[in-house]
Amino acid sequence: MGARILCVAEKPSIAKAVANHLGGSVPARNVPGLAWLKNYEFEYSFDPPWGRCNVVMTSVAGHLIKTEFDSRYRSWNSCNPAELFDAGLTKFVEGDNKAIAKNIETQARYCSKLFIWTDCDREGEYIGAEIRDVARKIKPGIEVMRAKFSNIERAHIIQAARRPIPLDEKQANAVAARIELDLRTGSSFTRLQTQSLKPIIDHVQDVGIISYGSCQFPTLGFVVDRYFRVKNFKPETFWSIKVMHKKDGVNVNFHWQRVHLFDRMVVVVLYERCLQTKTAKVTKMQRKPTSKWKPLPLTTVELQKMGSRFLRMDSQRVMKVAEELYQKGWISYPRTETDQFDRGMDLKAIIQRQTQDGTWGPFAQGLLSGSFNQPRSGRNNDQAHPPIHPVNYVTRDRLNDDEKRVYEFVVRRFLACCSEDAKGESTTVEVDYGGEDFHATGLIVLQRNYLDVYPYDKWESSQQLPPFTVGETFLPTEAKVTEGKTTPPGYLTEPELIALMDANGIGTDATMAEHIAKIKERAYVMTRPRGSGGATMDGVTDGDDEALGRGTRGGRGGRGRGRGGRGGATLGVRGRTTGVEELIPTTLGVALMEGYNTIGFETSLSKPFLRKEMELKLKAICAGTATKNDVVQESLEQYRAVFARTNQQMGMLKAAVRRYVLGENG
DNA sequence: GCAAGGTC
Numbered sequence: 195m196g197a198r199i200l201c202v203a204e205k206p207s208i209a210k211a212v213a214n215h216l217g218g219s220v221p222a223r224n225v226p227g228l229a230w231l232k233n234y235e236f237e238y239s240f241d242p243p244w245g246r247c248n249v250v251m252t253s254v255a256g257h258l259i260k261t262e263f264d265s266r267y268r269s270w271n272s273c274n275p276a277e278l279f280d281a282g283l284t285k286f287v288e289g290d291n292k293a294i295a296k297n298i299e300t301q302a303r304y305c306s307k308l309f310i311w312t313d314c315d316r317e318g319e320y321i322g323a324e325i326r327d328v329a330r331k332i333k334p335g336i337e338v339m340r341a342k343f344s345n346i347e348r349a350h351i352i353q354a355a356r357r358p359i360p361l362d363e364k365q366a367n368a369v370a371a372r373i374e375l376d377l378r379t380g381s382s383f384t385r386l387q388t389q390s391l392k393p394i395i396d397h398v399q400d401v402g403i404i405s406y407g408s409c410q411f412p413t414l415g416f417v418v419d420r421y422f423r424v425k426n427f428k429p430e431t432f433w434s435i436k437v438m439h440k441k442d443g444v445n446v447n448f449h450w451q452r453v454h455l456f457d458r459m460v461v462v463v464l465y466e467r468c469l470q471t472k473t474a475k476v477t478k479m480q481r482k483p484t485s486k487w488k489p490l491p492l493t494t495v496e497l498q499k500m501g502s503r504f505l506r507m508d509s510q511r512v513m514k515v516a517e518e519l520y521q522k523g524w525i526s527y528p529r530t531e532t533d534q535f536d537r538g539m540d541l542k543a544i545i546q547r548q549t550q551d552g553t554w555g556p557f558a559q560g561l562l563s564g565s566f567n568q569p570r571s572g573r574n575n576d577q578a579h580p581p582i583h584p585v586n587y588v589t590r591d592r593l594n595d596d597e598k599r600v601y602e603f604v605v606r607r608f609l610a611c612c613s614e615d616a617k618g619e620s621t622t623v624e625v626d627y628g629g630e631d632f633h634a635t636g637l638i639v640l641q642r643n644y645l646d647v648y649p650y651d652k653w654e655s656s657q658q659l660p661p662f663t664v665g666e667t668f669l670p671t672e673a674k675v676t677e678g679k680t681t682p683p684g685y686l687t688e689p690e691l692i693a694l695m696d697a698n699g700i701g702t703d704a705t706m707a708e709h710i711a712k713i714k715e716r717a718y719v720m721t722r723p724r725g726s727g728g729a730t731m732d733g734v735t736d737g738d739d740e741a742l743g744r745g746t747r748g749g750r751g752g753r754g755r756g757r758g759g760r761g762g763a764t765l766g767v768r769g770r771t772t773g774v775e776e777l778i779p780t781t782l783g784v785a786l787m788e789g790y791n792t793i794g795f796e797t798s799l800s801k802p803f804l805r806k807e808m809e810l811k812l813k814a815i816c817a818g819t820a821t822k823n824d825v826v827q828e829s830l831e832q833y834r835a836v837f838a839r840t841n842q843q844m845g846m847l848k849a850a851v852r853r854y855v856l857g858e859n860g
Numbered sequence: 861g862c863a864a865g866g867t868c
Contacts, residue, residue: 205867230868256866263862270861278862290868317866372864380863388861407863521868529867705865712863 196244200305201251201341202298202325204312206230207520207527209253211346212311216355217249225252227293233301241356250301254294257317258324259285261373263381275385276841279378279834287328295328302329302336309358310340313578316816319362320369326361344532345580347539367822368815374826375808379833380407383799386837387786390844391851398856401782405716408805409701409709411786414718415800416694418779418787420686421742427682433461435468437625437632438672442660445671448474448625448632454678465675468628473667477631478624484637486616486653488644490533490572491581492607494703495696497528499689500607504650505599508721508775509688509707515600516582524588525604529704530579533572539580541612542566547587548605557647561612565643569611583608606648613644621659627670634659684724685776698802699809710777718783724774742781742854785854789847790840797836804832 203209209232213220217236225231234251264282267273273281287295302308308329312318319340326338339358343350383406395401434454439446455461490496494513501512516528535541545566548558584605590598621636636659645651686694691710695701701709713719779787787800797804808829814820840847852858 228868254866255868258866275862313866321866369865376863376865378863382862384862403861405862409864517867702865704867708864
């Protein structure tokens with residue numbers, strides 16, 4: 195018998211899955227101190243030089259080690275917040291992690307090798323380094339390798355076991371830099387803001403701490419930006435030419451190629467030319483096959499957006515429900531950026547498990563009987579997790595309401611991914627009328643395909659166009675100038691905010707929902723159903739405070755909440771959707787963003803620029819073109835400068851708070 | 861009483 199080898203995964207579910215693939219059905223052994231932490235012991239023949247080994251497979255649960263300021267800095271009055279930029283840091287294990295670290299130490303004592311099975315992403319690399327450090331303290335000479343895997347399919351795991359690779363120190367260093375920067379900037383600005391601003395608000399409003407974070411502030415910035423776009427919106431009048439022609443009993447509406455113009459005289463002149471020409475001439479008549487593409491494999495961000503849109507849950511709720519479904523083994527790991535399935539993955543086996551369902555079972559059976567299509571591949575792969583998909587079948591009566599809806603969505607999305615695109619035929623007629631181009635389109639849906647299992651997408655046949663032939667001329671039944679007004683955008687909704695955060699690299703798939711919850715908790719923003727407040731209902735022009743919330747701690751209070759007792763399902767002005775939640779900044783949220791914008795724009799803490807720049811620097815560490823130390827020093831220099839300017843110009847911030855929160859002028 | 865990132 196060869197060596198003893200300790201394998202450590204990032205979470206218990208991976209430890210269990212890997213143990214079962216490598217060791218057969220291995221019994222779980224309890225670890226003292228934590229009910230859910232298990233060790234799996236088995237024998238396994240690795241490739242040379244390791245050979246046959248006694249394996250102990252266990253896990254951590256995310257990060258193992260906490261980084262904090264030295265104890266002398268922890269009390270808020272212990273120092274000037276500026277000192278936190280270079281205060282000493284300590285690392286320690288706390289809470290449940292003590293039992294986890296103890297388990298690793300106990301096991302490492304008898305092992306000559308440590309094989310790390312954390313997720314193959316940046317954080318996973320750092321967690322791997324944490325595990326290594328804990329093991330090396332007990333056993334300095336232990337050999338350390340890591341497994342490279344991106345899903346827990348059997349063949350893939352076995353392959354990973356055969357080809358261990360070294361830990362990537364560079365990625366771990368990038369995370370170390372992030373941790374240090376977030377801690378120093380977050381704590382220093384939070385203390386500064388709270389100490390300077392809280393006293394002038396406190397007697398009017400119950401605010402807790404006034405926190406700053408590299409993610410929460412840009413998130414708030416998006417909400418406030420949109421608020422001002424709505425508030426400052428000036429409707430503009432535009433004019434357009436509408437042409438209608440009745441043929442074979444069908445009213446065909448032709449749309450102007452120019453859509454609309456903002457100059458009435460120009461539109462009138464063009465319109466008169468049309469009338470002078472009298473007849474319109476068909477310049478193009480085209481029928482062509484068209485299709486509506488099936489959705490991409492499901493990522494976390496997409497799940498959150500769809501949750502807000504179709505499942506009536508905010509992103510945090512969706513994630514909580516998805517987490518529970520995952521824990522119970524019904525769906526795969528819900529935190530993933532990957533929108534492509536591995537070619538080797540046995541998708542049909544997953545479909546098979548859904549054939550027993552009364553609702554979508556027949557559709558799933560249809561896929562197995564021949565209509566299966568390989569899912570589309572998106573552009574993202576986090577190399578750590580596959581797209582979210584159902585794992586096992588569960589009957590509806592074993593799930594609560596929210597779980598039912600999320601599970602059903604995940605299943606339908608997966609089945610849709612494995613189907614064929616919807617097919618149809620589009621018809622386009624283009625006419626020249628007085629030198630202006632107009633067009634009408636028609637659509638016939640021929641094969642619904644994936645749409646049959648995926649009701650979240652809509653694609654319906656329009657009225658069929660009567661036949662036209664190129665060269666044909668006709669005198670339009672009606673032609674007129676129409677007038678309209680541009681309408682303001684709505685306040686930001688959660689799916690829009692998530693999309694903005696995603697596009698700007700604010701937060702990760704696992705944390706975006708938390709940042710949104712955080713700015714609500716801090717009373718920087720509040721939510722309300724679209725249409726329930728003055729601004730959207732009455733056309734945006736009402737007074738300052740009508741739309742702005744006056745938040746108190748916990749994000750409650752404030753005007754505009756549940757006005758008129760129409761329940762959540764207020765009719766929105768835009769009509770299409772009811773019960774869409776909008777995010778409205780509170781006076782405090784606006785004051786903070788305005789205050790920082792006054793102090794300096796490019797480096798404003800309210801903008802995503804600084805966080806984006808930091809992200810690029812972290813990537814540079816991973817690529818080996820920068821060191822952790824360079825990046826930390828450079829970034830701290832930047833933030834120190836912002837901190838100094840904020841301190842100097844605290845008057846600006848205070849003035850913004852007085853203006854918005856206290857309603858004082860000037 | 862502070863952050864953001866893992867995860868239970």
